Amino acid sequence: MAPPVRYCVPGERLCNLEEGSPGSGTYTRHGYIFSSLAGCLTKSSENGALPVISVMRETESQLLPDVGAIVTCKVSSINSQVFLSDLEPSLNNPVLFLQVEIYKSFRPGDIVLAKVISLGDAQSNYLLTTAENELGVVVAHSESGVQMVPISWCEMQCPKTHTKEFRKVARVQPEFLQT
Amino acid sequence: MAGLELLSDQGYRVDGRRAGELRKIQARMGVFAQADGSAYIEQGNTKALAVVYGPHEIRGSRARALPDRALVNCQYSSATFSTGERKRRPHGDRKSCEMGLQLRQTFEAAILTQLHPRSQIDIYVQVLQADGGTYAACVNAATLAVLDAGIPMRDFVCACSAGFVDSTALADLSHVEEAAGGPQLALALLPASGQIALLEMDARLHEDHLEQVLEAAARAARDVHTLLDRVVRQHVREASILLGD
Numbered sequence: 131m132a133p134p135v136r137y138c139v140p141g142e143r144l145c146n147l148e149e150g151s152p153g154s155g156t157y158t159r160h161g162y163i164f165s166s167l168a169g170c171l172t173k174s175s176e177n178g179a180l181p182v183i184s185v186m187r188e189t190e191s192q193l194l195p196d197v198g199a200i201v202t203c204k205v206s207s208i209n210s211q212v213f214l215s216d217l218e219p220s221l222n223n224p225v226l227f228l229q230v231e232i233y234k235s236f237r238p239g240d241i242v243l244a245k246v247i248s249l250g251d252a253q254s255n256y257l258l259t260t261a262e263n264e265l266g267v268v269v270a271h272s273e274s275g276v277q278m279v280p281i282s283w284c285e286m287q288c289p290k291t292h293t294k295e296f297r298k299v300a301r302v303q304p305e306f307l308q309t
Numbered sequence: 310m311a312g313l314e315l316l317s318d319q320g321y322r323v324d325g326r327r328a329g330e331l332r333k334i335q336a337r338m339g340v341f342a343q344a345d346g347s348a349y350i351e352q353g354n355t356k357a358l359a360v361v362y363g364p365h366e367i368r369g370s371r372a373r374a375l376p377d378r379a380l381v382n383c384q385y386s387s388a389t390f391s392t393g394e395r396k397r398r399p400h401g402d403r404k405s406c407e408m409g410l411q412l413r414q415t416f417e418a419a420i421l422t423q424l425h426p427r428s429q430i431d432i433y434v435q436v437l438q439a440d441g442g443t444y445a446a447c448v449n450a451a452t453l454a455v456l457d458a459g460i461p462m463r464d465f466v467c468a469c470s471a472g473f474v475d476s477t478a479l480a481d482l483s484h485v486e487e488a489a490g491g492p493q494l495a496l497a498l499l500p501a502s503g504q505i506a507l508l509e510m511d512a513r514l515h516e517d518h519l520e521q522v523l524e525a526a527a528r529a530a531r532d533v534h535t536l537l538d539r540v541v542r543q544h545v546r547e548a549s550i551l552l553g554d
Contacts, residue, residue: 141464141501166461
């Protein structure tokens, strides 16, 4: 028999700081843990340490990416050291630093998988990296406007004109390959 | 105005309520599927709708982004059919701007903005029918909408208006009582801690009476909290049943 679910609302006092440690969806004030979301109370029982008290909502809304999150973005412009791109509508503009030749890795209009390494500060935007095998260009169009097919980690070929272009291609995850 | 007594000798108001009695409140959360959060509230005949989007990236000029917290953007709008006489209200007129600013101050006090730096939270409130206490209805609707969107808040924000007639403080004024011209106070409260998010009055009231009026408004706001609490718990319970917990 499942234990009765306890629902809580913002401002509800959950417990003392001695009985639990605050998790997501909570905040602390005057030595007590209060809920900051309307949802279900969950206690994770740790061995030895205090249980982590958190409030979970059923539908986790899509928030901004955190450090280490993989994001999909579209390249909007390139300069010799960095390129600027537009992320999906819900994400911020990132700036990417690369050591290799940019023009041989990305072109404007490419769709790129990247990982967030820093949220940036007041002046700059997100910092992303593609320095992994699974990160890089996913979709790219050739100069003739046709979507290209990846042939190696550094080349893509246009199926219409058969010209090869250099890109830093993302390795496809094995579960997505159709054989 | 001769003939209109706001408080009878037996202690009844124009609509039959007692001095400290609230109007009937009905509220619903999640009325729009496409917005992140939405809510609809009816306080007597005052009807307000609130819609929340966010947190998301800053729209427009990126220079407005705050490095350590989220930007709360509130917009108030009043439907042309909301008052007794149909009145076209252009966007950006003084009353809408002032109301939007008040709502922003109120919610910046309650939303935990430090959790979402350099992002923006949009709160849009529309009054569909105005029968007094529009600020309070907007705040209550917006609280429910922010909760529906899953944005972390310190506490509920519950608001109520109050007035002063014949040495008695009245809570939750209707349009008739507001139009009579007496002092009116709008209070937005964080019930758990008793902190005041916003207190607004632009009429003349003797300072000896202020405490009494403030107490009436605070008590009414706590009653609103009891009701909104019940609405939110009901909604969360229904949502989890639907998702098959």
